[in-house]
Amino acid sequence: MTALTILVLICGVAFELLLVTMKKYHSDSRLLNTFQEARFGLDQIVRDINDSGYPPRNQIQSDKTPLPKTYAATPFAWGGTTYPTNPCSIGTSCTTPNDYDLIIETDIDPQNQNYVEWVRYKLIGTTLYRGVKSPKDNSPTSDPDSLTSGLLVPYVQNVMNNPSAAQLAALQAAYPSMFPSGNPVPIFDYYCESTPQPVKCNGTGSGPPPTYNDPRHVVSVVVTLIVQAPASDMQTGLPLVVQLQGQGRRVNPNY
Amino acid sequence: MTTRTTIRSQGKESGVALLLALFVLLLVAVVGIAMMAASGTEVSLTGNYRSSTASYYAALSGLEEGRARLMPKDADYLGNLSPPAIPPIGTTLPLGHLIYITNPLTSPAEIVDPTNLGNPQTYPDTEYQTDFPPAFKPPSNVRIVNSVASLTGQPNALYKWVRINAIDEWAISVDVNDTNPGDYNAFNVPQIIRFDGTNLTRSAAPYQALEITSLAALPDGSRKLLQYVVGPVTLQIPISAALTIAGPGSVGNVATFNPPPGATSFYVNGTDQCSTPKPPLPGVGVTNGNDYTSVFQNLKAPSPHQDHYIGAGGTFPNVSSPSVAPANPTVDMTDPISLSNFLPIVKNGADVVLNGPRTEADMPSAMTSSNPLTVYVNGDLSLNSFTGYGLLVVTGNLNYTGDSGWKGIVIVLGGTITETGSQDGGEFDGAVYLANLTGVTLGAPTYIVATPGGKGVYYNSCWISSSLKPISYKILSFREIPYP
Numbered sequence: 051m052t053a054l055t056i057l058v059l060i061c062g063v064a065f066e067l068l069l070v071t072m073k074k075y076h077s078d079s080r081l082l083n084t085f086q087e088a089r090f091g092l093d094q095i096v097r098d099i100n101d102s103g104y105p106p107r108n109q110i111q112s113d114k115t116p117l118p119k120t121y122a123a124t125p126f127a128w129g130g131t132t133y134p135t136n137p138c139s140i141g142t143s144c145t146t147p148n149d150y151d152l153i154i155e156t157d158i159d160p161q162n163q164n165y166v167e168w169v170r171y172k173l174i175g176t177t178l179y180r181g182v183k184s185p186k187d188n189s190p191t192s193d194p195d196s197l198t199s200g201l202l203v204p205y206v207q208n209v210m211n212n213p214s215a216a217q218l219a220a221l222q223a224a225y226p227s228m229f230p231s232g233n234p235v236p237i238f239d240y241y242c243e244s245t246p247q248p249v250k251c252n253g254t255g256s257g258p259p260p261t262y263n264d265p266r267h268v269v270s271v272v273v274t275l276i277v278q279a280p281a282s283d284m285q286t287g288l289p290l291v292v293q294l295q296g297q298g299r300r301v302n303p304n305y
Numbered sequence: 306m307t308t309r310t311t312i313r314s315q316g317k318e319s320g321v322a323l324l325l326a327l328f329v330l331l332l333v334a335v336v337g338i339a340m341m342a343a344s345g346t347e348v349s350l351t352g353n354y355r356s357s358t359a360s361y362y363a364a365l366s367g368l369e370e371g372r373a374r375l376m377p378k379d380a381d382y383l384g385n386l387s388p389p390a391i392p393p394i395g396t397t398l399p400l401g402h403l404i405y406i407t408n409p410l411t412s413p414a415e416i417v418d419p420t421n422l423g424n425p426q427t428y429p430d431t432e433y434q435t436d437f438p439p440a441f442k443p444p445s446n447v448r449i450v451n452s453v454a455s456l457t458g459q460p461n462a463l464y465k466w467v468r469i470n471a472i473d474e475w476a477i478s479v480d481v482n483d484t485n486p487g488d489y490n491a492f493n494v495p496q497i498i499r500f501d502g503t504n505l506t507r508s509a510a511p512y513q514a515l516e517i518t519s520l521a522a523l524p525d526g527s528r529k530l531l532q533y534v535v536g537p538v539t540l541q542i543p544i545s546a547a548l549t550i551a552g553p554g555s556v557g558n559v560a561t562f563n564p565p566p567g568a569t570s571f572y573v574n575g576t577d578q579c580s581t582p583k584p585p586l587p588g589v590g591v592t593n594g595n596d597y598t599s600v601f602q603n604l605k606a607p608s609p610h611q612d613h614y615i616g617a618g619g620t621f622p623n624v625s626s627p628s629v630a631p632a633n634p635t636v637d638m639t640d641p642i643s644l645s646n647f648l649p650i651v652k653n654g655a656d657v658v659l660n661g662p663r664t665e666a667d668m669p670s671a672m673t674s675s676n677p678l679t680v681y682v683n684g685d686l687s688l689n690s691f692t693g694y695g696l697l698v699v700t701g702n703l704n705y706t707g708d709s710g711w712k713g714i715v716i717v718l719g720g721t722i723t724e725t726g727s728q729d730g731g732e733f734d735g736a737v738y739l740a741n742l743t744g745v746t747l748g749a750p751t752y753i754v755a756t757p758g759g760k761g762v763y764y765n766s767c768w769i770s771s772s773l774k775p776i777s778y779k780i781l782s783f784r785e786i787p788y789p
Contacts, residue, residue, distance in 0.1 A: 097785065111505065
């Protein structure tokens with residue numbers, strides 16, 4: 051009888067342990083899937099930013115007027131009818147690029163010899179969309195914003211960088227330091243050319259021109275992705291969230 | 306009966322403990338395995354992310370070694386090897402001639418042979434085969450050199466090889482001269498691509514563009530293949546007069562240039578002294594109206610030598626506010642902020658950097674008329690019976706004796722150039738620029754000439770040209786290439 055009692059106790063503990071572990075395992079699996087999705091997304095974004103502006107205009111003789119689709123007029127395109135001659139101001143007049151929207155102009159697959167593409171990343175709700183216009187429009191004055199908006203497909207889901215008020219409250223309760231001052235976290239943070247070092251593209255740089263909120267003079271983009279797993283932690287009930295950060299650096303010239 | 310039954314029951318239960326123990330053991334094992342699997346997956350994912358980034362930066366490190374070793378001022382310049390691995394800047398590396406910088410691991414030892422296309426273990430350069438089929442023909446055109454440690458005693462980043470080669474349109478998939486717009490099947494090959502200072506070109510240009518490709522491979526299998534197209538860049542200094550004196554332009558704070566009557570041999574001549582002359586420039590250039598008034602009044606009659614200041618237009622004394630400038634100047638010589646930003650560019654590209662005060666004894670012995678150098682003096686410089694060649698930038702003041710001179714460009718930003726002593730015969734051939742740069746503001750500059758004053762300043766486009774050597778290889782484009 052004593053042995054049986056001990057056995058039942060051991061089994062109870064073991065099953066409880068198993069249950070806890072299984073919950074933990076399932077939660078971690080979901081978190082890992084989320085992590086993996088976010089990681090792949092971040093990896094691709096950073097790679098596209100690194101390659102932005104390829105091939106630059108300097109690859110073609112200065113006395114020629116090449117087809118617009120054969121070169122990148124700017125590493126990062128902007129929306130509106132002033133592309134590619136009169137840039138908007140990041141943080142003020144730009145519809146894109148902004149904190150949650152970026153159009154990269156580059157030949158993402160030069161080995162396929164299919165011209166320069168516009169690659170757009172845009173957060174709508176809690177889904178980060180990606181769209182590729184291949185090749186980019188061959189008219190020199192087309193609007194990259196309107197021409198890519200219909201090509202967006204879901205890329206990373208449950209992106210919580212710019213959550214609703216209710217979501218933000220729940221996330222802040224679980225992760226107090228994730229949203230400083232209770233503000234949304236930009237996916238794209240832009241840094242512009244300046245001396246002696248790049249500065250945030252908010253018009254506060256010092257030194258000689260160029261101006262500091264000009265998409266043509268962005269030299270690096272810090273990418274932050276906050277992604278929530280589809281289900282909460284089975285043990286604590288708290289939302290499962292991963293935050294990844296990477297930095298893309300433009301190497302190609304900006305002319 | 307009772308006894309037998311009891312015995313049977315005890316016999317049936319005798320294996321239960323073992324089964325239960327095994328069962329519990331199984332549970333514990335399942336739990337352990339599940340935990341290990343979870344943490345293992347996490348470690349794996351994090352590791353992949355890290356290695357992807359690490360291989361990217363390792364490949365970038367390789368590209369930078371290749372780019373740095375193209376410059377003659379680099380201690381490990383490829384042209385310093387015996388025999389030189391790369392021809393001097395200004396001569397052409399033919400298509401099909403390759404330089405590989407290899408960087409194999411020493412522990413455990415490995416073989417890096419990018420030309421061995423049949424052996425994936427030696428990191429074959431399949432990309433070159435795509436660009437220039439058939440690759441490596443003849444093999445004698447391939448030069449393989451060793452990487453050098455960027456930090457003494459420390460292993461380099463994990464790039465395996467760096468390739469440097471000339472390019473044609475096919476190699477970069479760009480119709481450089483736009484002969485067949487948008488047609489990827491009509492590239493001009495094999496025709497070497499050059500660099501005109503701002504763009505690639507198939508026309509004649511003094512320098513060629515080069516391709517640098519780097520493969521990085523980490524022990525976990527992560528690989529990255531990155532590529533630059535680079536071209537040598539020279540300083541684009543706007544030369545707009547034989548002697549330019551740039552003041553702030555404010556009233557009462559003007560340039561001073563008043564050679565004494567005894568400066569009989571001192572001339573400033575804006576007529577090009579080169580054997581294939583360019584159009585004449587003003588003899589004396591100023592950058593604002595107040596300086597013009599001041600300098601013109603100083604030099605005109607009753608000064609006995611107003612005809613010593615000659616140049617474009619032919620009037621005496623020849624003083625003008627010039628506006629000749631290259632299309633993309635490195636510096637705006639009238640803008641103090643631009644001048645301030647210009648200094649580190651020169652310093653980084655200089656052959657010699659000296660902290661002043663210095664004298665002619667500190668000038669590099671390798672500097673000759675056939676080997677003009679860029680000399681950057683951070684402070685004052687005094688030259689006694691000395692002639693230099695190339696580009697001289699002095700952040701302080703310049704003092705020189707009348708038998709001294711310079712062939713090339715002289716830029717003095719300390720505010721004062723002083724010719725001293727009774728010697729004579731030295732001259733400045735090229736161009737001289739004088740300003741008084743204090744922080745990011747301009748003060749009043751002064752050019753002081755003694756008696757007899759030396760021969761003065763003569764515009765010479767040949768010496769100007771020879772003094773503006775490439776200071777670096779500029780990145781013209783960058784891309785990541787899939788590596789199989």
